[in-house]
Amino acid sequence: MNHVSMRIDGVRYDDDVEPRLLLVHYLREVAGRTGTPVGCDTSNCGACTVLMNGVSVKSCSVLAVQADGAEITTIQGLANGEWHPLQRAFHEEHALQCGYCTPGMIMAAADLLRDNPRPSEQEVRDGLEGNLCRCTGYQNIVRAVLRVAGEMAGEQAGAAS
Amino acid sequence: MIPARFDYVRPGSVEDAVRALAGGGDDARVIAGGQSLLPLLRLRLAFPDLLVDVGGLSELRGVRETAGSLEIGALTTIYELTRDPLLTAHCGLLAETATLIADPAVRHRATIGGALAHADPAGDLPAVVLALGGSLLIRGPEGEREVRAGDFFTDYMTTSLSPGELLVAVRVPRLGGDWGFRYEKFRLTAQSWAIVGVAAVARRSNGHVAEARIGLTNMGSVPVRATAAESAAAGAEASAAALREAGSRADEGTSPPSDLRGSADYRRHLARVLTGRALAAAAGAS
Numbered sequence: 001m002n003h004v005s006m007r008i009d010g011v012r013y014d015d016d017v018e019p020r021l022l023l024v025h026y027l028r029e030v031a032g033r034t035g036t037p038v039g040c041d042t043s044n045c046g047a048c049t050v051l052m053n054g055v056s057v058k059s060c061s062v063l064a065v066q067a068d069g070a071e072i073t074t075i076q077g078l079a080n081g082e083w084h085p086l087q088r089a090f091h092e093e094h095a096l097q098c099g100y101c102t103p104g105m106i107m108a109a110a111d112l113l114r115d116n117p118r119p120s121e122q123e124v125r126d127g128l129e130g131n132l133c134r135c136t137g138y139q140n141i142v143r144a145v146l147r148v149a150g151e152m153a154g155e156q157a158g159a160a161s
Numbered sequence: 162m163i164p165a166r167f168d169y170v171r172p173g174s175v176e177d178a179v180r181a182l183a184g185g186g187d188d189a190r191v192i193a194g195g196q197s198l199l200p201l202l203r204l205r206l207a208f209p210d211l212l213v214d215v216g217g218l219s220e221l222r223g224v225r226e227t228a229g230s231l232e233i234g235a236l237t238t239i240y241e242l243t244r245d246p247l248l249t250a251h252c253g254l255l256a257e258t259a260t261l262i263a264d265p266a267v268r269h270r271a272t273i274g275g276a277l278a279h280a281d282p283a284g285d286l287p288a289v290v291l292a293l294g295g296s297l298l299i300r301g302p303e304g305e306r307e308v309r310a311g312d313f314f315t316d317y318m319t320t321s322l323s324p325g326e327l328l329v330a331v332r333v334p335r336l337g338g339d340w341g342f343r344y345e346k347f348r349l350t351a352q353s354w355a356i357v358g359v360a361a362v363a364r365r366s367n368g369h370v371a372e373a374r375i376g377l378t379n380m381g382s383v384p385v386r387a388t389a390a391e392s393a394a395a396g397a398e399a400s401a402a403a404l405r406e407a408g409s410r411a412d413e414g415t416s417p418p419s420d421l422r423g424s425a426d427y428r429r430h431l432a433r434v435l436t437g438r439a440l441a442a443a444a445g446a447s
Contacts, residue, residue, distance in 0.1 A: 002169055019169030019212065020202070041162065043200055044352070049266055055240075056266040061199045065169055066192075066216060108266065115265075129351035130264025 004068040008033060009077025017064050023057075024048045026064035027074060035076040035103055039132075046131030049104035049111075050074045056111035058104075058130070075103035078110065085151060086110055089144035097135035105131045109145045119149055164202035171214045175300055175329060178215050183302050183325030185211040191327060192216070193236055194270035196263070197279040221274070221329055224248055232298075233331045235274025240265070242273060251335040254342035254362055258289050261344060264352045274328045277313070280320050280383070282418075283354040287314055288384040289344060292360040292376030295333040301326035314383040340364050343442035345435040346378075349422075355379055356423045357431040359387075359411070361439035363394065370394050370404070370444050380415040380432055389413040390436050399444040401437075408437025 001016040008031050015030055027033040027050070036059060039047030043061040050059045051073040078084040086106045089095070096102045105128065112119060112127035119127060124145045125138070133141060172178040182189050188210035192198050201207040215221065221236040224247045231252055233242075242248060242259035249256045262268060262276075262285055276286040277297065290297075291310045299306050302325050313320050322328060336342070345359045358378030364371045373394035375387040393407035410433075417428035440446075 018166070020164040020166060022163075022199075022203075041203065043196065043267065046264070046266060052269075055269045057270055058266045060203075061196055061267070062270065063169075063192075063195065063199070065171075066195065066214065068171075111265065126351075127265060130266050 002065045002068075004064055006067050006070050006072055008072045009074055019063060019065050021064045022060055023050075023052075023062040023064050023067050023072075024059035026067075027059060027072070033074045033076055036074045037100060037103060039100065039104070044132065045101070045104070046108060047101050047104040049107040049131065051107060051111060054114070056108050073107075075106060078106065084110070085148045086113075086144070089147045089151075090141070093140045093144040093147060095136060095140040095144040096133075101131060101133045101135075105133060105141060109141075109148075112145065113149060113152065117149060117152055119146070121146060124149075162203045162205065164199075165205055165208040167202075167209055168211045169214060170211065171217055173217070175215075175218060175220065175327065178213055178218065178327055179300055179302060179325060181211070181213045182327060185209075185213065186324050189213055189324065191275075191278065193272045193275045194238065195275075196267050196271035197275055197281065215327065226335075227332070230332050230334050233273055233333065235277075235328050235330055236272050237274075239263070239268040239271045239273065239276070243268070252293065252333050253336075254289055254293060254344060254360060255286075255333065257342070258285050258344040258346075258360065261285065261346050267352075273331055277331065278320060278322060278328045280314050280318050281354075282317060282382055282384065283379045285344065285346060285355060285358050285360075285378055288358055288376035288378040289360040290331060290333065290376075291384045291386060292362055292374045293333045293336075294374060295331055297328055298330040298332060299326050300329045305329070307332070310384075311386070317382040336362065339366065341443040341445050343439040345439040345442075347431050347435055357417070357428050357435060359432065359435040359439040361436065361443045363399075363440060363443035365399055365444050368399055370397050370399055370440070373407075373440060373443070375411065375436060375439070377411065377415065377432055377436075380412065380417045380428060382416075382418075385415055387411040387413075387415075387432070387436055390440070394440055394444075399446045401441045401446045404440040404444060404446055405437035408435075408440055409433050411436035
């Protein structure tokens, strides 16, 4: 067993784990963060995407021991009292049907907007290439992300004036 | 699936890593970002007894200039390759190819050293480093050695790394402003592997190609140079037609695989067409 210590959605966790334990299983089964689903389990689908030290990773492709000392944000840590703008936009733009891909899709979108706050439609599509959705055809997902980017730009312009 | 059991150590220095690897022998594997290794562990296609995690060795991260070349630390992530100012300025082929690998979340974890040591014939970076005429710096119990890319890839997912050795850096030449480049990657979906990939660099002089170097992805068990097409391109007019002609020799001497994604003949066709396009783009031909 190896000792790991990490902050998950602002809460510190300390545990002894087997080295082969995947981060996604640590999040779900030890830390109780079941908002992060296991999808394909082969690092294709992106459903398990979380932020690790501020950037997106597929938590099925990280060992829990590799996340020792890291700061992890899951979909459950994104809202701050009220819905995150991406959660609201996904809701209002109908960017989901079954919802299985949504936690990963929103975390990947959060990372995309951190990296590129004013993406074009093509850049949104490229930035979400690692996340599969089998319901929506992506159209409304792209619309939701672009809407949040527009809102953020509007707020910045408002703050500057 | 859950990987089989293994022991895990996280050495604090390159020396400690080499010692741990040497102690583990054939049953030890290096892990950095783990984006190639973890899928193999989960599918139980690999079952090492010991993983030596070098991910924390910050001295192996980043790009620096040396005389006439750039040295890229093995732990530099694919994401960092896409943004590095030295690479963007002097080795655009690497920076551009990096944007075409996998997806953003994978690029954040995956490292250049891992991609090269993994030596998947469908991986993009081996052919790129080969086309660049790069070399690999390897640290082992006996010290450091440098291996040319052409000698590093020895067989399907096999390299000249011995047990106990660690790939620490990649050295690529600085390319001057008269060099152009292009990586043509053919795939059916956004994040999938290349069915065939072509890395080309070309030096242009007086409307002609003075020199070209071409590396092919997934045209054999190891990345290969398209030497016949390189010879045909040298001295050719920098036009799309002339370079399409040179590209038509790209599959000479190759032994591409046949699999669910394409037959060997189809891959030969792709290599010819993509090489023509890559040469034309690298030479700035319209």
